[in-house]
Amino acid sequence: MVQPLTDTFALRGALDRDAASTAMQHILAAFVVLILFAAPALARPFVDGAGRSVQVPEKVSRVLAAGPPASVLLYTLAPAKMVGWVRAPHADEKPYLARETWDLPTTGRLTGRGNTANVEAVLATKPDLIVDVGSTGPTYASLADRVQEQTGIPYLLLDGRFTKIPETYRSFGAAIGAEARGAELAAYAERILAEVAEKIGSIPEEKRPRVYYGRGPKGLETGLAGSINTEILELAGGRNVAEAVGRGGLTNVSPEQVLAWDPDVILTLDAPFRASLATDPLWSGLRAVRAGRIYLAPRLPFGWFDAPPGVNRLIGLRWLAGVLHPDLFPQPIEAATRDFYRLFYHVDLTPDQAEALLKGAGP
Numbered sequence: 274m275v276q277p278l279t280d281t282f283a284l285r286g287a288l289d290r291d292a293a294s295t296a297m298q299h300i301l302a303a304f305v306v307l308i309l310f311a312a313p314a315l316a317r318p319f320v321d322g323a324g325r326s327v328q329v330p331e332k333v334s335r336v337l338a339a340g341p342p343a344s345v346l347l348y349t350l351a352p353a354k355m356v357g358w359v360r361a362p363h364a365d366e367k368p369y370l371a372r373e374t375w376d377l378p379t380t381g382r383l384t385g386r387g388n389t390a391n392v393e394a395v396l397a398t399k400p401d402l403i404v405d406v407g408s409t410g411p412t413y414a415s416l417a418d419r420v421q422e423q424t425g426i427p428y429l430l431l432d433g434r435f436t437k438i439p440e441t442y443r444s445f446g447a448a449i450g451a452e453a454r455g456a457e458l459a460a461y462a463e464r465i466l467a468e469v470a471e472k473i474g475s476i477p478e479e480k481r482p483r484v485y486y487g488r489g490p491k492g493l494e495t496g497l498a499g500s501i502n503t504e505i506l507e508l509a510g511g512r513n514v515a516e517a518v519g520r521g522g523l524t525n526v527s528p529e530q531v532l533a534w535d536p537d538v539i540l541t542l543d544a545p546f547r548a549s550l551a552t553d554p555l556w557s558g559l560r561a562v563r564a565g566r567i568y569l570a571p572r573l574p575f576g577w578f579d580a581p582p583g584v585n586r587l588i589g590l591r592w593l594a595g596v597l598h599p600d601l602f603p604q605p606i607e608a609a610t611r612d613f614y615r616l617f618y619h620v621d622l623t624p625d626q627a628e629a630l631l632k633g634a635g636p
Contacts, residue, residue, distance in 0.1 A: 319448050322432035322441070323409040325417065329427050330401050333449040337398055337426075339383040339390075339405035342433055342583030345575050346406050348374065349458060349584060349617045350442065351451045356380065356398040362574060368626065369574040371619040384416060392423050400426055402449065406441065406583065407433035407501070435504045438462045438584050458584075461616060465587050466508075469594045472601045473510040482597050484511040485536035485561070486578070492539075492546045492556075493528065497521040501582040509593035511538065528555045535559055538566045538597065542576055547633060568596050569633030574618065577634075588613040592634065599636070606631065 316328040336354045338344035344359040352371055357380035367375045380398055381390035384405050395403070403424075405417065409432050421428040429448060431441050439459040446455015486503055488494035496503035498516035502523055506513050514534040518524065532555070539561040541547050547569050550556045561567060570578035570589065577589030591609055595602035610630065611622050622630070 321429045323414040323430045327427045333401045335400045337400035337403045341581035343404050343406040345583040345585050366574040403428040406431045481512050482537040483514050484538045485514050487541045502579045505586050505590045511597050536561050571630050
């Protein structure tokens with residue numbers, strides 16, 4: 274029996290509707306998959322050093338450092354997550370850094386003196402997270418909020434105080450998925466802090482050497498009491514002669530002021546300045562110069578005493594405590610230096626590198 278054409282068309286329509294329904298189901302399923310993959314990564318709340326609640330991605334692969342201390346912290350903790358250097362390493366600094374980080378792009382700085390980065394530059398690096406380390410006061414918290422609003426990128430502000438380094442490593446490690454590494458570096462920092470504090474704690478204040486920190490080619494910039502730039506001086510068992518001027522940050526002083534202080538020890542980051550002291554009539558009569566107690570703080574790849582005032586000062590604390598109190602720290606600094614550079618800077622120092630690094634740093 275021949276099926277009527279109307280029935281045939283009805284059958285075909287039903288089949289077409291079934292096919293269309295099935296096709297639509299496949300399209301909807303594919304659309305859902307696309308949405309899931311295109312959706313922003315899951316985030317979790319993280320309370321930073323300023324008490325700000327920041328939504329941090331579950332997986333953090335690319336991190337932008339806002340300033341030099343943050344750059345050092347990030348490099349020591351997770352160099353593979355760096356999107357770049359705040360400042361490109363100089364030729365003499367590169368051998369003291371992991372080779373794979375030498376040629377990372379320069380991103381500039383978002384915070385501190387001499388800001389060079391902007392919103393466009395930040396967005397171009399495509400970071401999952403921005404991190405800054407230092408003051409957590411209202412000014413810097415406001416800056417963090419503003420950058421986060423402008424870029425849509427989570428911005429963490431971490432406590433940069435020297436004694437908070439263990440806590441900062443653990444906190445930042447947890448934020449970027451590097452808990453084990455953060456705990457390892459935190460434990461090292463705690464050992465250094467505890468060892469120095471235990472030995473220095475027995476020295477009466479009046480028995481601690483009076484120290485002048487001379488920055489710059491003329492040595493006439495220094496840090497006042499409470500300055501982050503001289504933070505490890507007191508911890509290492511020294512007395513900052515510039516405390517007489519008051520509290521604050523960096524300041525310029527006159528040669529006459531330094532002569533009046535007549536320090537027991539002079540610290541500097543500038544090799545030419547150190548070399549000039551013995552023959553410069555403005556400085557040669559100082560007690561520290563006559564006694565030969567002028568020390569050049571190692572600076573490669575980052576300063577041991579300052580420049581920047583970051584986690585790089587951990588080895589500087591051990592060095593300076595030994596310089597100021599050699600009887601309490603008789604162990605040579607070379608072994609501690611090699612251990613620190615291997616663990617924190619990802620390099621094994623050669624004998625020549627260690628010798629160059631410590632030139633002028635000891636008696």
